[in-house]
Amino acid sequence: MSLLSQSPETRNEQAKPKSPVATAAPRKINLNAMMVEGRALIALLLIVIVFASLSPHYLSPDNLIIMTRHVAMNAILAIGMLMVILNGGIDLSVGSTVGLSGVVAGMLLDGLQISSLNVLAYPSVWVVILISLAVGTLVGYVNGVLVSRLNVAPFVATLGMLYIARGIALLITNGTPFSNLRGDEALGNTGFLAFLKAAPLGLPMPVWAMIGFAAAFAILLNKAPFGRWLYATGGNERAAELSGVPIKRVQTRVYVLSGLCAAAVGLLLTGDLSSATPRAGEFFELNAIAAVVIGGAALSGGRGTIRGTLIGAFVIGFLVDGLVLIGVSQFWQQIIKGAVIIVAVALDQMQQRLQQRRAAKAALASSSGPDPAPAAAQP
Amino acid sequence: MPAETGTGVVLRAIDITKRYGATQALKGVNFEVRRGKVTVLFGENGAGKSTLMKVLAGVEGPTTGHLELDGERIELRSPNEAVDHGISIIHQELNLCPNLSVRDNIFIGREKRRSFGSIDYASERDVVRKLMARLEEDIDPDTPVSDLRLGQQQIVEIARALAMDARILIMDEPTSALSAAEVEVLFKVIMDLTDNGVAIVYISHHLEEAIEISDHAVVFRDGELVATADAADIDLSWVVGKMVGRAADYDFRGEEREYGEVVLSVENLKVVDPAGAGRLAVDDVSLTVKQGEIVCLYGLMGAGRTELVEALAGRLPIAGGTVRLDGDDLAGTSIAQRIGRGIGLVPEDRQRDGLVQSLSVGKNLSLASLFATTKNFFLSRGPETRRITDEISDVRVKTSGPGAAITSLSGGNQQKVVIGKMLLTDPKVLLLDEPTRGIDVGAKGEIFSLLYREARRGLAVLYVTSEIGEAITASHRVVVMAKGRVVREFDPYTTTREEIMTASGESEAGQHPIGALE
Numbered sequence: 001m002s003l004l005s006q007s008p009e010t011r012n013e014q015a016k017p018k019s020p021v022a023t024a025a026p027r028k029i030n031l032n033a034m035m036v037e038g039r040a041l042i043a044l045l046l047i048v049i050v051f052a053s054l055s056p057h058y059l060s061p062d063n064l065i066i067m068t069r070h071v072a073m074n075a076i077l078a079i080g081m082l083m084v085i086l087n088g089g090i091d092l093s094v095g096s097t098v099g100l101s102g103v104v105a106g107m108l109l110d111g112l113q114i115s116s117l118n119v120l121a122y123p124s125v126w127v128v129i130l131i132s133l134a135v136g137t138l139v140g141y142v143n144g145v146l147v148s149r150l151n152v153a154p155f156v157a158t159l160g161m162l163y164i165a166r167g168i169a170l171l172i173t174n175g176t177p178f179s180n181l182r183g184d185e186a187l188g189n190t191g192f193l194a195f196l197k198a199a200p201l202g203l204p205m206p207v208w209a210m211i212g213f214a215a216a217f218a219i220l221l222n223k224a225p226f227g228r229w230l231y232a233t234g235g236n237e238r239a240a241e242l243s244g245v246p247i248k249r250v251q252t253r254v255y256v257l258s259g260l261c262a263a264a265v266g267l268l269l270t271g272d273l274s275s276a277t278p279r280a281g282e283f284f285e286l287n288a289i290a291a292v293v294i295g296g297a298a299l300s301g302g303r304g305t306i307r308g309t310l311i312g313a314f315v316i317g318f319l320v321d322g323l324v325l326i327g328v329s330q331f332w333q334q335i336i337k338g339a340v341i342i343v344a345v346a347l348d349q350m351q352q353r354l355q356q357r358r359a360a361k362a363a364l365a366s367s368s369g370p371d372p373a374p375a376a377a378q379p
Numbered sequence: 380m381p382a383e384t385g386t387g388v389v390l391r392a393i394d395i396t397k398r399y400g401a402t403q404a405l406k407g408v409n410f411e412v413r414r415g416k417v418t419v420l421f422g423e424n425g426a427g428k429s430t431l432m433k434v435l436a437g438v439e440g441p442t443t444g445h446l447e448l449d450g451e452r453i454e455l456r457s458p459n460e461a462v463d464h465g466i467s468i469i470h471q472e473l474n475l476c477p478n479l480s481v482r483d484n485i486f487i488g489r490e491k492r493r494s495f496g497s498i499d500y501a502s503e504r505d506v507v508r509k510l511m512a513r514l515e516e517d518i519d520p521d522t523p524v525s526d527l528r529l530g531q532q533q534i535v536e537i538a539r540a541l542a543m544d545a546r547i548l549i550m551d552e553p554t555s556a557l558s559a560a561e562v563e564v565l566f567k568v569i570m571d572l573t574d575n576g577v578a579i580v581y582i583s584h585h586l587e588e589a590i591e592i593s594d595h596a597v598v599f600r601d602g603e604l605v606a607t608a609d610a611a612d613i614d615l616s617w618v619v620g621k622m623v624g625r626a627a628d629y630d631f632r633g634e635e636r637e638y639g640e641v642v643l644s645v646e647n648l649k650v651v652d653p654a655g656a657g658r659l660a661v662d663d664v665s666l667t668v669k670q671g672e673i674v675c676l677y678g679l680m681g682a683g684r685t686e687l688v689e690a691l692a693g694r695l696p697i698a699g700g701t702v703r704l705d706g707d708d709l710a711g712t713s714i715a716q717r718i719g720r721g722i723g724l725v726p727e728d729r730q731r732d733g734l735v736q737s738l739s740v741g742k743n744l745s746l747a748s749l750f751a752t753t754k755n756f757f758l759s760r761g762p763e764t765r766r767i768t769d770e771i772s773d774v775r776v777k778t779s780g781p782g783a784a785i786t787s788l789s790g791g792n793q794q795k796v797v798i799g800k801m802l803l804t805d806p807k808v809l810l811l812d813e814p815t816r817g818i819d820v821g822a823k824g825e826i827f828s829l830l831y832r833e834a835r836r837g838l839a840v841l842y843v844t845s846e847i848g849e850a851i852t853a854s855h856r857v858v859v860m861a862k863g864r865v866v867r868e869f870d871p872y873t874t875t876r877e878e879i880m881t882a883s884g885e886s887e888a889g890q891h892p893i894g895a896l897e
Contacts, residue, residue, distance in 0.1 A: 223757040225749040232746055235737035242724055242732055243747035243800060244696065244715035302737035356786075 052323035071317030078291035080261025083254040089154035094262040096165035098281025104278025105132040106178030122187040140259020144252030148260030169278040177277035195209025196271025218306040234301025294344040295314035387414040404430040406602040417579040422599030423819035436468035437461030465546035477525035510538040529556040530680040552712035558679035568706025575862040638669030649699035660686035662863035667707025675854035681811040683863040692724035721807035733797040741767040748803040776797040811842040
């Protein structure tokens with residue numbers, strides 16, 4: 001299947017776990033999915049309409065690109081976070097991983113001191129990128145092993161890793177950012193910033209990265225057995241295990257994927273700031289969780305989609321940037337953002353209850369329905 | 380309705396209808412509950428029994444019609460109001476907090492208080508001890524419910540209802556997880572209650588058991604009360620006949636008795652009890668199952684049957700002995716690898732271990748066999764959907780389609796999905812733990828005829844049951860377990876129920892199987 005068919009597929013995937021009533025025809029499922037996701041989408045439209053009417057600049061192409069660029073980083077983190085949340089876990093360490101992977105990139109570009117050999121190594125830009133991604137992936141792997149093999153609660157394992165990764169980033173930099181990321185022609189390590197600041201077809205690199213990550217993860221969720229395993233373990237781990245799903249491997253892997261996403265954001269952010277600072281990415285995990293939750297995912301696992309998560313990230317990004325644009329104070333921004341998150345989840349809960357009630361009715365109907373001759377009067 | 384009104388009627392439901400959207404769950408039911416009598420409700424799933432009980436217990440209000448208590452019209456707006464009127468219910472599903480102790484669960488919401496409002500643990504503990512003595516169960520009041528086996532949890536549920544001192548006690552499937560010995564104790568308690576004037580309404584899928592306890596039988600079908608009779612005038616075939624509207628064939632065996640090679644062979648298997656205490660749940664068990672053979676594993680709760688099949692499936696570790704599938708030692712293989720080699724388990728608790736509630740019917744069906752339709756790392760939707768739709772019609776799941784929510788199915792159809800899921804893995808050996816728990820007679824028959832069809836194609840089946848009728852009518856061979864050991868094997872064609880029950884230790888009714896093990 002080509003990428004183009006991804007969107008309807010996602011929609012389909014979306015509807016099935018949530019579909020309250022038995023619907024066989026895909027058209028009907030789409031309708032249901034629209035209703036489920038509609039909430040976040042309506043919120044996004046409202047945000048756009050309100051801010052567009054308040055500020056003529058809001059919908060200008062330039063501003064749209066700037067806002068989307070802001071959205072992109074959170075969206076990538078949120079995609080990784082979605083993997084973990086679908087599994088029923090949480091990853092609090094992604095913000096720190098963003099900082100750590102950026103710092104690792106900065107360090108490598110600055111020249112890697114290998115004291116035992118007394119040499120300074122300057123890896124090429126591609127090696128730098130690969131190593132940074134590997135570092136984020138490794139952080140995720142450690143999280144995954146802690147959670148799946150040592151049975152540490154996800155909240156605790158990743159909370160610990162939040163401090164540890166940040167601490168390592170601070171140790172590497174000694175607290176001061178690497179700001180020389182240009183490289184040296186003679187050493188052959190130039191082009192790092194140029195690559196991250198490139199804007200093919202007018203779209204900045206983070207936006208391309210978001211599109212790439214979203215497509216790849218949507219395929220993973222909807223087309224690969226891993227995706228089905230993930231939805232199954234999040235929905236009922238015991239049943240999944242008895243069905244032969246390698247639940248431990250799935251659990252480890254979601255943290256690895258989340259770490260990979262965080263590392264990618266670390267690189268993009270470093271490119272954005274033109275400097276690798278150890279404090280980069282602080283509190284990013286909270287925005288990522290918010291995007292996933294607004295996008296209709298259940299924190300208990302098993303329910304959520306890439307599409308919803310993207311919409312969630314856009315809701316947050318477009319809201320905050322809009323508030324900034326029309327000059328709402330920082331303090332009010334926080335309050336409004338918080339309110340949007342709570343309202344989104346409260347509505348989601350109401351909808352869940354409604355669906356459960358409908359499913360209960362359907363169960364009743366199906367258990368008393370099948371007998372073809374119910375009306376036979378009895379003496 | 381045969382209106383023997385007058386004597387002893389405490390609670391009367393008059394012309395009750397209940398609608399859920401387009402579905403009419405109850406169609407004008409008139410129903411009486413009598414003082415000091417056990418009224419048993421028979422009917423398949425969805426016949427309206429549970430709905431009527433919910434109306435009587437104030438869980439749901441009727442769409443039309445009303446209730447009369449002692450001849451006076453009452454309205455029940457909540458279960459608490461029903462309790463205030465002396466009506467309490469033991470629900471089909473366990474409603475316990477596993478993290479709290481037995482005592483806390485029994486008194487939850489109705490804690491005994493001392494004068495300053497603090498909880499009077501000592502007197503609560505006392506009441507629990509008395510209740511447990513009455514139920515002949517050796518459970519300490521301070522044990523966390525999570526440490527109890529399913530059967531013991533059901534005892535706690537019953538104790539909670541008893542603690543309310545109800546005048547009318549509704550029991551919806553109170554024995555689904557109880558051993559025969561425990562059921563006997565429960566029946567003694569029921570007699571005791573009725574002697575004291577308590578009215579009992581009793582629902583069970585164990586028909587023989589329900590007939591045994593009943594004073595008065597009522598049969599429901601399709602939301603209507605179709606027959607009433609005194610217990611003296613009824614037997615099993617009458618009940619089954621009224622339930623399904625025709626005389627049902629209660630023997631699933633058929634004639635086939637040709638078996639192939641031994642597929643599953645278990646030698647000296649030992650499994651440590653997962654509940655702890657360092658004792659063996661399965662102690663030196665050896666057995667074999669041949670191709671095409673359906674073997675029943677009969678025994679009391681706690682006899683080690685569930686642990687045995689879970690160890691065979693790879694969920695529990697093996698402490699000693701060997702398990703061979705087609706001659707290959709399964710030691711060290713995971714659940715997934717065993718499914719790949721052809722042995723899978725249909726677990727005891729459908730909701731907890733069998734289904735992923737957030738996935739559709741179709742995705743539940745294909746979950747265990749995704750690789751069959753995976754090409755180049757990706758699932759191919761067309762072939763997957765085809766396999767799913769074929770399986771839905773093959774195991775006869777009544778559903779509107781593969782996209783339907785799994786929670787929209789009735790219990791029997793959900794069980795067919797769990798079985799279909801394992802059949803799709805193309806197993807050589809299928810293990811089933813209490814495959815008919817909580818499902819109606821019609822679905823039971825369908826499930827066993829399905830197993831017999833698969834057995835004729837060479838599948839080896841090993842199923843666990845606590846229902847003696849099912850052991851004797853649905854298997855080619857009965858293996859009886861007690862206290863972790865295989866005590867005897869029987870040929871069901873030539874054995875009586877009594878022989879099998881005696882072998883399982885059921886006749887020593889006074890002893891509790893679980894207590895004895897500890």
